[in-house]
Ligand code: GN1
């Protein structure tokens with residue numbers, strides 16, 4: 001049995017259950033074990049080990065359908081995108097395509113997910129000989145810029161509709177409205193804390209500055225494109241030599257401003273501390289990483305990026321720590337109902353850390 005922290009509770013996954021779900025996708029006779037994998041804040045992920053193989057063969061994932069309420073759309077989006085990229089790679093004669101784009105297995109239902117009881121599950125191939133990194137160097141930041149730029153340009157001509165899987169996901173006006181609702185409801189009494197009140201004020205004082213993207217969009221000056229929308233460093237797989245292999249965690253692919261992919265990558269990559277660093281002294285905005293990522297991203301997107309998008313990339317790098325602070329903070333006030341937390345104050349610690357990163361980015365990019 002495995003225990004995984006979900007919303008302060010231990011989620012228990014019986015081995016038998018995991019095996020029986022895997023059996024819907026593949027022949028379980030080959031399975032040696034199923035064990036927890038990774039540190040996502042939303043879904044629960046497991047690696048499937050098979051006999052005679054040191055590295056995992058498949059990844060089994062429990063889909064959080066409180067967050068992704070339309071699982072059919074979720075998987076359709078992912079299949080559309082992965083099929084599209086695969087076809088392009090094949091046409092270009094690229095080698096080793098199975099390690100460059102994710103592949104989801106079909107279950108006995110013919111779909112790439114199953115519903116077991118009230119829960120949704122899926123299985124994908126594990127990308128062989130790949131590693132994740134929590135930190136980047138200027139060289140890998142440059143490569144990541146190229147890769148995410150490439151990723152967006154590969155998706156520029158997708159014909160099938162890509163649904164907005166989480167409506168208003170990166171809309172800061174909407175996120176601030178959610179914060180206001182949390183403040184008004186104050187369901188667990190966290191608003192009486194002086195520090196919490198101070199953060200409300202700090203966040204609101206700078207809100208106008210952060211509305212820029214939505215304003216430009218309303219004025220018809222900023223397009224939405226198909227973006228990844230969760231470009232954290234640990235959502236890229238690298239090969240043993242540190243080259244970018246494959247972009248993973250495709251759940252949030254949806255139409256958005258390119259600011260999402262640019263800003264969210266730097267939110268993790270340019271942070272010299274951890275996303276939830278309790279020591280704010282560790283948190284600075286690393287300009288060498290910013291410059292390298294920018295260079296790669298501009299190269300990767302040169303076929304389509306407009307001047308308005310290009311000029312506002314520094315804004316995007318500030319917007320994302322700001323927005324993440326707002327989201328962690330609202331969840332804290334709501335009593336930790338969205339993000340997995342490991343201890344009671346976790347979302348507040350994350351809020352402080354993201355706010356500090358925002359201040360540091362704003363100072364560095366002024
Ligand atoms: C969530 O689960 P994970 O780590 O891929 C969140 C992102 C946040 C991130 C913060 C659907 O992503 O938007 O930036 O946590 N995903 C969703 O680490 O809300």
Ligand code: MG
Nearest residue numbers: 230249251252
């Ligand atoms: Mg994600």
